[in-house]
Amino acid sequence: MSIVAAAPTDYTAPGVEEFWQPLIGDGAWAITRPMFLMAFSIILITWWLLATTRKKALVPSKGQMGTEAVYGLVRNGVAKDLIGSHEFMKFVPLLFSMFVLILVNNLFGVIPPMSYPTMSRIGFPIALALIVWVVFHVVGMKKHGFIGYWKSLVPSGLPKGMIVPIFILELITDLFTRPVTLALRLFGNMFAGHILMVLFITGGWYMLTSGGILVVAGGVTWIFAFVMTLFELLVEFLQAYVFTLLAALYIAGAVADEH
Amino acid sequence: MTGNIAILGYGLSAIGPGIGVGLIFAAYINGVARQPEARGMLQPIAFLGMAITEALAIFGIALAFVFKG
Numbered sequence: 001m002s003i004v005a006a007a008p009t010d011y012t013a014p015g016v017e018e019f020w021q022p023l024i025g026d027g028a029w030a031i032t033r034p035m036f037l038m039a040f041s042i043i044l045i046t047w048w049l050l051a052t053t054r055k056k057a058l059v060p061s062k063g064q065m066g067t068e069a070v071y072g073l074v075r076n077g078v079a080k081d082l083i084g085s086h087e088f089m090k091f092v093p094l095l096f097s098m099f100v101l102i103l104v105n106n107l108f109g110v111i112p113p114m115s116y117p118t119m120s121r122i123g124f125p126i127a128l129a130l131i132v133w134v135v136f137h138v139v140g141m142k143k144h145g146f147i148g149y150w151k152s153l154v155p156s157g158l159p160k161g162m163i164v165p166i167f168i169l170e171l172i173t174d175l176f177t178r179p180v181t182l183a184l185r186l187f188g189n190m191f192a193g194h195i196l197m198v199l200f201i202t203g204g205w206y207m208l209t210s211g212g213i214l215v216v217a218g219g220v221t222w223i224f225a226f227v228m229t230l231f232e233l234l235v236e237f238l239q240a241y242v243f244t245l246l247a248a249l250y251i252a253g254a255v256a257d258e259h
Numbered sequence: 260m261t262g263n264i265a266i267l268g269y270g271l272s273a274i275g276p277g278i279g280v281g282l283i284f285a286a287y288i289n290g291v292a293r294q295p296e297a298r299g300m301l302q303p304i305a306f307l308g309m310a311i312t313e314a315l316a317i318f319g320i321a322l323a324f325v326f327k328g
Binding site: 016081082173177178180181182184185188192242245246249252 | 299303307311313317318321324
């Protein structure tokens with residue numbers, strides 16, 4: 001902070017406006033860079049899945065092995081463990097698509113030609129969180145019936161006076177807190193991580209080009225930018241995993257026999 | 260020095276959840292270290308606890324941007 005403050009004042013720190021990058025058109029209906037990246041990621045995932053599974057073999061090729069490892073992580077590590085071996089299979093396609101879509105879009109944040117994490121625009125995580133929100137309520141209502149589902153929010157065996165407050169708390173959690181935090185967690189991590197990387201890289205570049213003693217500081221900043229990029233890789237993978245895990249957890253809670 | 264006090268508010272709102280998430284995963288690691296076969300049972304509890312605890316920090320960053328003006 002003090003280094004940036006000591007520099008001549010024509011350096012502006014990156015802000016929210018860095019993320020507004022329209023490609024075609026302008027205003028509310030513009031085709032923006034994240035929209036393009038989202039479409040590109042879908043093509044990429046489709047190509048990857050088709051290419052690695054077209055020639056299925058008992059002794060898998062390298063590509064098939066990689067795909068199976070990712071699928072196995074979601075199927076066994078997330079869905080089977082959390083939802084239970086009874087009815088996890090029908091949620092695996094949803095969870096797998098979400099995991100892969102979020103992972104690829106997050107990884108775009110550190111892969112040079114793309115260099116933009118799609119999920120740092122709030123609209124994309126909101127859409128994903130809404131899908132999860134609708135799915136876990138609908139499967140819960142299908143399982144327990146409409147009245148039974150809301151009843152199942154309250155654990156049995158509570159004293160009478162506690163039922164109403166607990167029900168209200170659970171209602172707020174289920175209807176409001178869960179979808180909002182699911183979307184904002186993903187958005188916040190991608191947004192903050194990317195802005196930090198932009199700050200380190202552009203700040204380092206500014207100091208390197210301004211000469212004098214600042215060149216040393218700029219070099220150190222760029223080393224930090226490299227470290228931050230590696231850290232971002234970890235965060236991007238972790239956030240895709242956490243999103244899938246929580247989606248599975250919410251579904252598991254809705255279809256569980258006892259809430 | 261110029262800035263926005265809403266960002267300071269976000270810093271404050273992150274203290275509690277930070278401690279809370281730390282405590283949750285400390286307990287989770289402890290539990291798994293003592294009884295590795297209980298991992299499958301402890302993991303959903305730990306992550307659900309994390310999701311609820313972290314919610315406060317996430318509301319904090321959302322409100323910091325809302326009240327940025």
